Amino acid sequence: MFAPERDTPYLEGDKELVKSSEERPMEITPATVDVQVTGGETFATAAGPMRAVFASGHSPGHTSYYVPDAELLISADALNVVDDELVGPREDATPDLETAWESI
Numbered sequence: 108m109f110a111p112e113r114d115t116p117y118l119e120g121d122k123e124l125v126k127s128s129e130e131r132p133m134e135i136t137p138a139t140v141d142v143q144v145t146g147g148e149t150f151a152t153a154a155g156p157m158r159a160v161f162a163s164g165h166s167p168g169h170t171s172y173y174v175p176d177a178e179l180l181i182s183a184d185a186l187n188v189v190d191d192e193l194v195g196p197r198e199d200a201t202p203d204l205e206t207a208w209e210s211i
Contacts, residue, residue: 111161112143113168125167125202144170154179164207165196185211 108118116122120137146161155176162171165184172181185207187194196207 108138108140109142109144110140111166111168111170112145113163114166115140115143115168117166144168146170162207162210164203164205164210165201167203169207169210 110118117124118135118138118140120135124133124135144159146159148159150157150159152174154174157172157174160171160173160180162169162182162185169183169185171183171185173179174181184200185196187197195211196204198204201207
């Protein structure tokens with residue numbers, strides 16, 4: 108599995124999930140991270156090179172992916188669409204909102 112370096116301890120079960128709380132408990136089955144992504148890595152894809160872009164805030168190691176040849180940014184939960192409009196991070200799902208906005 109590929110995962111952001113800063114998120115690895117949460118995915119492998121070494122740290123409690125940052126979005127877990129008494130009101131909203133979360134659990135995952137720990138998994139082994141084989142490759143840690145730190146941002147800046149480039150991967151070959153059928154659409155052209157894809158670059159990892161560190162975008163912390165939504166999670167400690169949130170990473171987006173940019174495919175310049177396709178003019179495509181895969182932002183995952185860093186950006187959202189509400190009423191057909193691109194908006195920023197969801198406050199209820201982003202533990203570090205200030206950093207998330209700085210990342211955008």
